[in-house]
Amino acid sequence: MPKSSEKMTLTELPIGIDARVVAVNGESRVTRRLLEMGVIPGVSIQKIKMAPFGDPVEIRVRGYSLAMRRTESDAIEVSI
Amino acid sequence: MNDHGKNSQLTIALAGNPNAGKTTLFNSLTGLKQKVANYPGVTVERKEGPWTLDGKTVNLIDLPGLYSLDATSLDEQIASDIIRGDQEGVPKPDAIIAVVDATNLERNLYLVTQMFEFGVPVVVALTMIDVFEKQGHEIDIEMLSAQLKTPVIAVNAKSGRGTQELADKVAGVIGTTPEIPYEYRQEDPNSGPHGKIFARYNFIANVVQESVWHSDHQSHRVTDKIDRVLTHKFFGLLILVAILLLVFQTIFSWASLPMDLLEKGFGAVGDFVKAEMPPGMLTDLLVDGIIAGVGGVVVFLPQILLLFLFISLLEDSGYMARAAFLLDKLMSRVGLHGKAFLPLISSFACAIPGIMATRTIESRRDRFATIMIAPFMSCSARLPVYTLMIGAFFGGKYVLGFVSVGALLMLIMYSIGIIVAIIVAAILKRTVLKAPPPPFLMELPPYRLPNLRTVLQNMITRAWLFLKRAGTVILAISIILWALMYFPRSSQEPVASSQIIEIAGNEQPSTKTIQLPESEQLKYSYAGKLGHAIEPVIRPLGFDWKIGVALIASFAAREVLVSTLSIIYNVGKEENEESETLISAVRDAKTDDGKPAWTPLTALTLMVFFVLAMQCMSTIAVVRRETNSWSWPLFMTAYMTALAYIAALITYQGGKALGFE
Structure with missing residues (x-):
């Protein structure tokens, strides 16, 4: 695709920008759970807001809101 | 056979994501006749109740809310064990009602795709459809049903919509084997370890595309507006x-x-x-x-x-x-x-x-x-103790x-x-509970008006569990405590009976049944002896044996200290913590050598002890049940009480060193 796609982790994704999940890294149970909650490559994802102390973050995926900590959002690669 | 009827009763499991409206549906199907217990050995709640299906009564089990049958929590483990038929004491369900939230269709359907693999027939109960339609979306239920190859019924627990149809469909699928509606080949080399998850979601994406028409209306608008305030940083x-x-x-x-x-x-x-x-x-x-x-x-x-x-x-x-x-x-x-x-x-x-x-x-x-x-x-049980101490020594x-x-x-x-x-x-x-930071994945469900019936049901359930404990554990402890303070009766104790005569003065020596004042009786009771026995230990805290007795009694429940003190100082049973007489009795109480038993410093020390000590049998019983072991409650009692002793010691000795009394 000729479109300039910027890759970053979900942690780095600015708030309110539409992005697409590229990969969910890791082989742990958390990785699996993230995938089962619908955060799989190709799905569109948005960061809604950060909690008062910068962590956790609220993201929106498949029409619902999910809160996760930095450890989880670090493992999710997205592209704008 | 006597229990033949029970064995032949059908079992239907109700399963779904948290917040999908499962509990509301369960309450509406079973009414007030539900039972709540625990699964053996674990703390997961087991909720079941009768449901009438095709003229027969079946047993409806409400499974814990879960996102996936690939368990990460105890709740999910139990739920998947039940569906597999591996849970002790629960027959394998004859059918599953999958509760699916229409406003969160994709993720809710994920669990349904997993259920198909257990060989138990599934009927989908679609909830929140009114909310979904109000948002301007449309859903083709027949198409959804055709795609999933399983019955789908829109239900509304409040109005009762769809519950009869649900019963008919469930009765209809019993005995059938579900068809797995999506294809997944294990040998696919590109699939990786999570290939099955991808296959399920691909299938779901197709199903949703075929059967749902989304409007541009943002379903989360109201929730987002509320959240702009409620989860605002400041x-x-x-x-x-x-x-x-x-x-x-x-x-x-x-x-x-x-x-x-x-x-x-x-x-x-x-x-x-x-x-x-x-x-x-x-x-x-x-x-x-x-x-x-x-x-x-x-x-x-x-x-x-x-x-x-x-x-x-x-x-x-x-x-x-x-x-x-x-x-x-x-x-x-x-x-x-x-x-x-x-x-x-x-x-x-x-x-x-x-x-x-x-x-x-x-x-x-x-x-x-x-x-x-x-x-x-x-906790609130410490309040009577704080109130008494403050009232007696720091009031006004x-x-x-x-x-x-x-x-x-x-x-x-x-x-x-x-x-x-x-x-x-x-x-x-x-140390003991060292672990890497746990995964934190938590759904923030849309704001909804709580269902009054669900709320009331929950209150009734909790109240009942609490009363049941009061009727068993606490009853037993009360009897034991009473016995410790009651026995041996003075007349059975030779030393004591000679004292009766002394105290009674001109009474006839033959009167064996003289009643000692309760406070004197207490002195010779087992509890009194225990109080004397622990006196060396509590002396450094400024407590005499009488306070010791009250302390021992308060290990059953903190507020017992107040009633025990009122027995010890013989101010009668009617008195409560606000009673002037108990407050003045505490102020006037003397130790055996005639000094005041209490000073403001003693009162403060006692309060500090009560903040930290583990003095509640019911809590110990609950911790025993919740951790499923005796070592945790014992550890808890030991370390908390040790901490309490050290802190009280520092308070009293430190206070004395600083010249307070």
Whole structure:
């Protein structure tokens, strides 16, 4: 695709920008759970807001809101 | 065979994601006839009730809410074991009702795709469809059903819409084998370890595309608007504090009237029994042991009901998840989960519901760390003790002219508990309960108006569980305590009977049945002896043997200290913590060598001890049940009481060194 796609982790994704999940890294149970909650490559994802102390973050995926900590959002690669 | 009828009864499981409306549907299908118990050996709640299907009564089991059958929590483990037929005491279900939230279709359907693989027929109950349609979306239920190759029925638990059809469909699928509607080939080399998850979601994407028409309307608009305020960086926290204050203020003020009534009621029953029954051991056991003991615990029922009313309201409205979201960073510094805040806050009312509320925390280590520190929160049972001590020694005093010493001391006691809890949690999470930071994935469900019936049902369930415990564990402890303070009777004790004569003075020596004043009787009872035995240990804290007796008794329940002191100082049973006579009796009490038994410093020391010590049999019993082991409750009792002793020792000796009395 000729479109300039910027890759970053979900942690780095600015708030309110539409992005697409590229990969969910890791082989742990958390990785699996993230995938089962619908955060799989190709799905569109948005960061809604950060909690008062910068962590956790609220993201929106498949029409619902999910809160996760930095450890989880670090493992999710997205592209704008 | 007698139980043949029971064995042939069909079992239907109700399963679905959390917040999908499962509990509401369960309540509407079974009504008030549901039973709540625990699965053997674990703390997951087992809810079941009768449901009429095709003229026959079947057993409907409400499974814990779950996102996936590939378990990550105890709740999910139990749910998947039941569906597999691996759960002890639960027959393999004959059919599953999958509760699916129409407003969150994709993720809800994920669980349904997993269910197909267990070979149990599935009927989908589609909830929240009115909300979904109000948002302007459309859903083709027939198409959805055709795609999933399983019946789909739109239900509304409130209006009863679809429940009859649901029953018909469930009756129809029993005995059939579900078809797995999507294809997945294990040997696909590109699939990787998570290929199955991708295959399920690909299938779901197709299903949704075929059967749902989305409007441009953003379904989460209202929730987002509310969240702009409620999870705001600054106002969100402010509102959270305000809500908590309101909840606790209400619990204390609303509960006080029914608590007074209950207390008076039990008192009246005790008086009645005492008046109507012949005096003797049985009457004493009934009045002083059973009625007073159980009554002393049942008075907390209004508080428990109110606490669970608020917990249900906060949880069902969706606010609870926001509170955990706001506080997670703070909690994680100590090594706890954001969800731990609620159990800890609840513990200010009573550690028992607080500890029961830790069930929402998935990680076992996080959950245990929360349980271990919950009793440090100053619960309502400590209030009578604080009130008595403050009333007797610090009442009507002010610092800086306007700050009441009593209020200040109260604040200090609550703070000590919180600070020690934070330190202990940090230590536990770095040692015994050491674990990598737990995964934190928490759904923030859309705000919804709580369902009144679900809320009431939850309150009734909690109240019943609490009363059941009062009727068993606490009853047994009350009897034991009463016996320790009652036996041996003075006339059975040679030393004591010689003293009777001395005390009784000119009474006839032959009168073997002379009743000693209760306070004297206590001295020679087993409890009195125990008090004397522990005196060397508690002397450094400034306590004499009489306080020792009250201390021992208070290990059953903290507030027992007050009633025991009133027995010891012989001020009669009618007195409660606000009684002038008990307050003055405490002020005037003398040790055996004639010095005042209490000083302001002793009172302060006692309060510090009560903040930290594990003095609650019911809590120990609950921790035993929740951790499924004896070592955790014993560890808890030991370390808390050791901490309490050290802190009390520092308070008393330090106070003395500084010249206070």
